[in-house]
Amino acid sequence: MIKRELIRFMKGAGKYIVAGVWWQWAALLCQIVVVFVLAIIIQGTWQGNIRTEQILWMIAVAVAFMIAKAVCDRLSAGVSYQASEEVKLRLRGKIFEKILALGTSYRDKTSTAELLQLSVEGVEQLEIYYGRYLPQLFYSLLAPLTLFVVLSQVSLKSAAILLVCVPLIPISIVLVQKIAKKLLKKYWGVYTQLGDSFLENLQGLTTLKIYKSDGYASDKMDREAENFRKITMRVLVMQLNSISVMDIVAYAGAGAGIICALLQFSAGNLQLAEMIIIVLLAAEFFIPLRLLGSFFHIAMNGMAASDKIFAFLKTDTEKNCGTQNIEGSVDITIRNLGFAYDKDRKILDGVSMDIHSGQFVSLVGLSGSGKSTIAALIAGKFSGYEGDIKISGKDLNDISEVSLMDSIVTVGYNSFIFGGSVRENLTMAKKDASESEMISVLQKVKLWDFLQKENGLDTKITEQGSNLSGGQRQRLALARALLKDAEMYIFDEASSNIDVESEKVIMDMIKNLAKSKTVLSISHRMANAVDSDVIYVIENGKIIEKGNHLSLLKDKGRYAEIYTKQEKMCAKWENSDEKKQY
CATH class of the missing domain: 3.40.50.300 (P-loop containing nucleotide triphosphate hydrolases)
Structure with a gap:
């Protein structure tokens, strides 16, 4: 569930995970305070031994902690966003650096379509893994322990039942992971193959039309798309089934703890406030892990993508490791x-x-x-x-x-001509080129007369100079x-x-x-x-x-x-x- 290679790669950015866990934990503590206050108010009102000014004061305390919880949740989301930005910038930066290191030979190592998919969707999946999944993973371990410590002071029996049921969710996640890893690896293989075919057919659409092979190419893409649909449905079925299993475990565990508290209350072993506290906080044992389960499938998809990303980043670039410069004329x-x-x-x-x-x-x-x-x-x-x-x-x-x-x-x-303007295409060769220099080379190739009739250096160029x-x-x-x-x-x-x-x-x-x-x-x-x-x-x-x-x-x-x-x-x-x- 933890990809060590990604953790090592993001070394130094772990502060975002720590901060995210801290703010979630602080929000939990605020929620515990609110529940305790509400339980006391309900019990006092039921027993008739609480004054109006005390109720108002406690409501003010509850509202203050609810606001504090909202602030903590907002700060947690902000830290998650920062972590996401960090992983996106680092990964895309490293991919771009590797492409530059490989130079024009990068296509010997991987296809352009696959690189695009990994750089865009693959990195987006890893963003959720790092920004949401990892903080949630550590918080999911901390939250049940915190709640157990608190609720054990109220009812050790109910707290113990809730704590014992908690590990059933990560166990179900681990079992799903073994199936998901192979399935998602196959999913990414089919996905990148479909992307390759789409890009190739799009680039060669004119040729396909000329030779009346567009129908054949369309049928081939339909078959590949159908294959991708089937593998996608298998992934979704796996995800829905695993979510159902986690829901059953979570509801059953929370129900067991609540029933135990109700039985203790009916037997006179718990006061009304204590019973209410357990009822209101029982679900909190399982909600963090249940939320982790929803992130888990996206994180697994991201980890499958990361295998391809890191495989590309490890590509041998020894041909480009030279450090010497060419000085003067060339022979x-x-x-x-x-x-x-x-x-x-x-x-x-x-x-x-x-x-x-x-x-x-x-x-x-x-x-x-x-x-x-x-x-x-x-x-x-x-x-x-x-x-x-x-x-x-x-x-x-x-x-x-x-x-x-x-x-x-x-x-x-x-030679590739980029969409934009004539000026933009020329300044790629020399960023500080003056207008006179650009006009001079255009005159040498006898293109300036044509451009003068258009918009000069600012003549618009469509994609690939079409x-x-x-x-x-x-x-x-x-x-x-x-x-x-x-x-x-x-x-x-x-x-x-x-x-x-x-x-x-x-x-x-x-x-x-x-x-x-x-x-x-x-x-x-x-x-x-x-x-x-x-x-x-x-x-x-x-x-x-x-x-x-x-x-x-x-x-x-x-x-x-x-x-x-x-x-x-x-x-x-x-x-x-x-x-x-x-």
């Missing part, structure tokens, strides 16, 4: 590089290449040859590679991710990269799947940038590599050719073969009727 040395996404599919095999500072290097090859994997490895997106990658003489694993990202910027074919054309999105991504002013740029198919005009603008910009920066251009189109200082040809994960454009054509190898074929296809397209219609 890269790669030797015998090997990489596989899984054991049965090796992507790179013994790749060696050099990218010297200030060079324009192109890595070309057909789709699936391993080009983008090399770019991702240089940018630190993947770990677990074989061989060596050295940047400016330092091993990639020894370089801090912050320094790596400051020195090397990657512009891919699917209100821009593919070419405009890519040019905005390029402008953002230029504003970063890094030492090295990697362009991974940056001119793919866009209009001809945008492709020309981007390639001209890349060639111009190569005059002052280190540039690695990755493309399946050989024509994009013509002006490179060095061209590496990769095929089936291996570098098969190296040289400049003219030397590779002269060698009449694989590069010349693909280049010639692609040029013929382009010429055919230029002269085709389809091109003219287009």
Whole structure:
């Protein structure tokens, strides 16, 4: 019932639990005083030996303690809220720090949908565990003992019966816990799977519509949703059954204590006030534990979520533990590089290449040859590679991710554009960028003329830049990269799947940038590599050719073969009727 790992994680915040228990206990003491006062008033009135002014005075005392109890309850709720805020801030902060530590490779460890679910709903469940369940757990132990000490002075027999019945509730909770732990673990597995499917289908909705597969995806999600409904109903049935058991135990225990008090009263062993005190306080033996039971199921759900949260927080981040910085210009040395996404599919095999500072290097090859994997490895997106990658003489694993990202910027074919404004997208690269700097990079990528007709730098951008054309999105991504002013740029198919005009603008910009920066251009189109200082040809994960454009054509190898074929296809397209219609 107590997750030690979470307690250790929240070390230092235990003051909230202590304060919560204290205020609940203080509220209980106030309630005891009120009950004693009311019992005395009732007995005195019944016996006729109490004056009116005494009744009024005792009513005033009872009201004062009722107000004090309300204040204690309010303070207890406030402390619970503070504890909840503490656990939410710490956990979400740690999750975010771990994502940053893993960098762009976090998706190798877990899915984005699962992280969202854990960060939002999982943490919310743990908030109740820490803010409500733990204080209630300790108070549930303290309250019956306090009441026993008080009521034993009134009737030891009745107090003993009530105290003996109290442990039956935690025993029932422990029995339920064994069933609940396995069930809730399965519940979270089904829940995160449904979240993954939903996010994937939402992101790929357009593609599903194009291929008329939305019906199939919908049916699949319906099956997963039905599976989630069934597991949810099993959890609810388990919770309702356990609550029924706790209610039976609580009512039976309180009833046994009350019956004992009534029998003692009828036998003349208890006075009316003493009997009333036991009747009014008997339920208080069980209410704290009964309330604990209601929190218990939410807490168990939170503990199931915490297993996944702490598993993620323990994810190995050794690839990002480097502390060295890249200083000055960037050059890269790669030797015998090997990489596989899984054991049965090796992507790179013994790749060696050099990218010297200030060079324009192109890595070309057909789709699936391993080009983008090399770019991702240089940018630190993947770990677990074989061989060596050295940047400016330092091993990639020894370089801090912050320094790596400051020195090397990657512009891919699917660079992400955020909803907001053009200004907000650009200032991500340089927070203190002036308007003139932003306008300058937009002019370089020939996007400023279009934006001037809109709202300039404050032109609104919808989610993922959906209100821009593919070419405009890519040019905005390029402008953002230029504003970063890094030492090295990697362009991974940056001119793919866009209009001809945008492709020309981007390639001209890349060639111009190569005059002052280190540039690695990755493309399946050989024509994009013509002006490179060095061209590496990769095929089936291996570098098969190296040289400049003219030397590779002269060698009449694989590069010349693909280049010639692609040029013929382009010429055919230029002269085709389809091109003219287009």
